[in-house]
Amino acid sequence: MQRVLSGVQPSGSLHLGNLVGAIENFVKLQEQYQAFYMIADWHALTSKFDKVQEIRPAIQEVTATFLAAGLDPQRATLFVQSAVKEHAELHLLFSMMTPLSWVERVPTYKEKLQNSEADLGSYGFLGYPILQAADILIYKAHKVPVGEDQLFHLELTREIARRFHFLYGRELFPEPQAVLTQAVRVPGLDGRKMSKTYDNGLYLRDTPDVILQKCTRQMLSDTARVRKNDPGNPEVCNVFTFHKLFSEAATVAMVAEECPRAGIGCFDCKKRLAEAITAKVEPLRQKIEDHLAHPAHLDDVLEDGAQRARAVASATMDEVRSAMGF
Ligand code: TRP
Ligand code: SF4
Numbered sequence: 001m002q003r004v005l006s007g008v009q010p011s012g013s014l015h016l017g018n019l020v021g022a023i024e025n026f027v028k029l030q031e032q033y034q035a036f037y038m039i040a041d042w043h044a045l046t047s048k049f050d051k052v053q054e055i056r057p058a059i060q061e062v063t064a065t066f067l068a069a070g071l072d073p074q075r076a077t078l079f080v081q082s083a084v085k086e087h088a089e090l091h092l093l094f095s096m097m098t099p100l101s102w103v104e105r106v107p108t109y110k111e112k113l114q115n116s117e118a119d120l121g122s123y124g125f126l127g128y129p130i131l132q133a134a135d136i137l138i139y140k141a142h143k144v145p146v147g148e149d150q151l152f153h154l155e156l157t158r159e160i161a162r163r164f165h166f167l168y169g170r171e172l173f174p175e176p177q178a179v180l181t182q183a184v185r186v187p188g189l190d191g192r193k194m195s196k197t198y199d200n201g202l203y204l205r206d207t208p209d210v211i212l213q214k215c216t217r218q219m220l221s222d223t224a225r226v227r228k229n230d231p232g233n234p235e236v237c238n239v240f241t242f243h244k245l246f247s248e249a250a251t252v253a254m255v256a257e258e259c260p261r262a263g264i265g266c267f268d269c270k271k272r273l274a275e276a277i278t279a280k281v282e283p284l285r286q287k288i289e290d291h292l293a294h295p296a297h298l299d300d301v302l303e304d305g306a307q308r309a310r311a312v313a314s315a316t317m318d319e320v321r322s323a324m325g326f
Contacts, residue, residue, distance in 0.1 A: 004033040004179070005141035007040040007081070007132070010058035011048060014065050015201035016281070017186040017194035020245065025145045025181050027070045035076040036139050036309060037066065039302075042081050042088075043132070046125045047118035061288070063298045065204060068287035079305035081135065086313035090134035090320060091127070094160055097167060098130055102159065107152055116197070133157040137173045138313045145179040154178050170323040172316070186245060189218045191238045205285055208278045215239075215274035221266045222259075232259040232266070239270055247276040 006026060008018070026037055039062050041055050048054055059080060066078055081087055103109065103126055113120050124131075132153050136144055137160070144154055154176060161173040185193065188200030195201065202214060221239045225232040234240035234256050243252050251272060258264040291298060 001034045002142040004029050004143040005036040005139045006145045007038040009040045009044045011044045012196045013203045023069045030076040039080045064288045064291035073301045077305045077308045079309040083306035084309045086317045091131045129153045133160045168323040212274040215270045228265045229262045234259045
């Protein structure tokens with residue numbers, strides 16, 4: 001059975017974009033692959049080295065969300081990166097053989113360095129993609145479900161694998177391929193990408209009230225439609241994009257027909273959207289809260305996952321050390 005590996009940073013609350021863009025995909029992939037899903041707490045340190053107390057609650061929240069969304073801890077291995085120290089050793093070895101120019105040219109590097117509020121001027125942040133390569137290759141993963149923003153990190157991972165094979169003469173690692181999500185990218189309330197940084201998200205722990213408020217008060221619609229009897233244009237309206245993602249086909253068709261002839265007002269339209277989103281999020285939210293009320297169980301799931309992950313990671317490290325002559 002081929003292996004799949006992916007990682008999520010425990011750096012804040014998960015939102016609808018994380019669910020549709022990543023976690024739902026993880027759930028599907030656990031059927032056909034031997035799946036490893038990692039909570040990348042060391043990666044989260046790149047932006048949270050000065051707020052470490054936030055990491056543990058975020059780990060619990062990601063774990064609760066994984067379970068609530070349908071990941072089965074018997075099938076998929078769910079674990080925390082820092083519980084498998086072998087990742088650190090492989091990261092160190094890779095860091096010695098990776099030319100500095102390879103990491104300096106990672107497109108997200110300079111961009112994030114300049115645009116993030118967190119202080120990313122650390123040595124560790126430059127090495128972020130090398131640690132990610134270690135995460136992937138230590139499990140000899142074939143497939144890596146990620147968003148588009150991670151494609152370059154995967155390219156770098158393949159280059160590191162090739163360089164290792166070339167330098168040490170042992171073909172240890174399959175070249176991992178990305179699995180991109182089919183779903184349209186979920187926009188934020190303001191139409192930009194949904195992101196914690198922009199504070200434009202619908203979070204999986206938002207209650208129905210909060211979802212209603214965010215949809216009716218904060219979500220951007222067709223700005224050219226000022227009064228209720230102005231015709232609107234769904235094609236340029238962010239609310240309609242959300243309808244297409246979360247409403248039933250009949251509602252989408254109704255809005256497409258009524259909006260351009262001013263047959264439905266924006267408030268009603270947004271209220272219906274809030275209902276559709278709530279129908280998806282609310283059952284999940286309740287399960288997340290249930291899981292969070294039983295932290296010992298979450299710890300057990302992660303400890304069990306870490307044991308399974310360690311077995312694979314330490315076998316790979318034996319091969320790596322032997323190939324390098326240690
Ligand atoms: N860099 C990924 C992100 O920010 C998280 C991550 C860490 C990851 N290690 C990984 C993803 C390994 C895939 C494989 O989303
Ligand atoms: Fe957008 Fe709906 Fe208003 Fe049309 S009715 S402009 S689709 S919010």
